[in-house]
Amino acid sequence: MELSIAKEVIEAYGFTADTVSLQQIGSGHINQTYLLSSLKDNKKYILQNVNTEVFKMPFAIANNIKAVADYLKEHNPDYLFPAPMATLNGDLMASHNDEFWRLLPFVEGTFAFDTLSETKQAYEAAKQFGKLSRLLNKFDTSVLSVSIPWFHDLAWRYEQFTFALNQAPVNLKANAHEVIETALHHHFIVDYYRSYERSSEFPNRVMHHDTKISNVLLNSSTNIGVCVIDLDTLMPGKFISDLGDMIRTYLCAFSENEKDLNKIKIRLPYFEATVKGYLSEMASILTPTEKELILFSGKYMVYMQALRFLTDYLKGSIYYPITYPAQNLDRAKNQFKLLSELFESEKILQDIIEECLS
Known part of the structure; x- marks a missing residue:
């Protein structure tokens, strides 16, 4: 070429x-x-x-x-x-x-992929992201710069949402009325996070911050995880950034672009594989408080992504690329449906977590 x-x-x-x-x-x-x-x-x-x-x-x-x-x-x-x-x-x-x-x-003999097709892939990916954080457990996070300010700061994302809501045209607010009410109702997730934010039991760690499945390389022959890639967002953060984003992106068979909300379901085997893979590396260093927040990490990241899509819609879809006018609104609905699935399945999911921890 x-x-x-x-x-x-x-x-x-x-x-x-x-x-x-x-x-x-x-x-x-x-x-x-x-x-x-x-x-x-x-x-x-x-x-x-x-x-x-x-x-x-x-x-x-x-x-x-x-x-x-x-x-x-x-x-x-x-x-x-x-x-x-x-x-x-x-x-x-x-x-x-x-x-x-x-x-x-x-990295020879490896491959990356965009879509999960088996639970082993979720396990191996989660294990690799967990391994990187475990190996950096003693690393001084204060020496790292923040590559994207407020990237996973839910309180800031909520402020951006409320600002966009106050500035949005009447027609966009009318179209998104039900989703806006859902977003406002779930503000308690922000408050819950803030109650832990400064706890010594909830430390800053070196986080990857972008744990989508395509950012892991697997061995071409064995499908065993080899390493993580795309390190631009490697910076200080809470463990919920990495595990929560894996929960957000690994559990459902369909992406945030799926408009049929009946398809937005949690695949329990993928949840178990993700948590098990992550804890195979991180269980030994997570604090008791962090272990309590494992399921919350998913709620945190799903809610934040829902807010980001809704905020962009209210601002006229200036950030996320769209192929039709209401796409960001549909993406927000998609993520709020996933959030509701996490709440509805909470008992089952927490039981899986307890079993993995034990």
């Missing part, structure tokens, strides 16, 4: 335009990702452009990843952590024309 990336970027890593081939890959919507193959030795790499519209401090992200990589290299040298490689000049990224690029090792 024709090289569409500046030669200065390629040359920063010791290649030339005529010694590599490039192929755009990945399903992510934020960063552009390419498979870079060296024509000299057939080695493969991942070349990625950092989206500075979303990540406004790319060097803060690079410093975060390097700090974690250095710590893991010292304390757990056998752990596979695919951190970006330095340029020939020793820089953490290559920059050209106000664009920032990084080169990462390609």
